[in-house]
Amino acid sequence: MSRRGWWLATAVVVVVAVAVGVWMMLGRKHSGDNCAAVRDMIAVNRDHSAQVDSQANAGVQPPQESYEQWANRLDELAGEVDDPKLSPHAHRMAELAHQSVALNPAMLAELSASQPGAGPAATKYAELNQQFVAEQRDLAQACPA
Known part of the structure; x- marks a missing residue:
């Protein structure tokens, strides 16, 4: 040739x-395979949580950018979900991730300060986390692995 x-x-x-x-x-x-994006969201969250836990166990505070990347990736994947039953949960999960990322610096400052009990940022962070877990649970039930 x-x-x-x-x-x-x-x-x-x-x-x-x-x-x-x-x-x-x-x-x-x-x-129409919205569940692939949903399962990807759950995997991204699982991987991020494992990374944060690993760094925390090593005494290292993950950089704020890693939290922002996590929330942005969840947002990207939520944009792929167009099923009317799944989309609100996926978008809410991503929105809650962004809200918790925004609170992260204030929560860390509160936790490092000497004060009795959790401060307002840590309390709000915990509330957001409960809502986030509920949204993820609903998505996982709708799209089992």
Whole structure:
């Protein structure tokens, strides 16, 4: 095969690979398989929690950016959920993640200060966490692994 033939064959393979990739990405988003995105949200949260726990056990405070990346990823995945029964829960879960990330610096400051009991930021953080867990539970029940 000539050099031109190889270039042409390579170009065709690349175009087909890109087309298949785009088709798969768009097809997944619009295929009605909302549970794939929901399960991804749950996996992202599980992985983030494990990372935070591991760092805390090592005496390291995870950077605020890692929390922001977690919340942003949940938001991206929630955007892929268009089922009318699942979408409100997915979006609420992502919204609660963003709210808890915003409270994180104040909560950490309260926890490091010498004060009796939890402060207002830590109390609000705990409330958000309860709501977050409830939304995740509802999604997990609707889309079991």
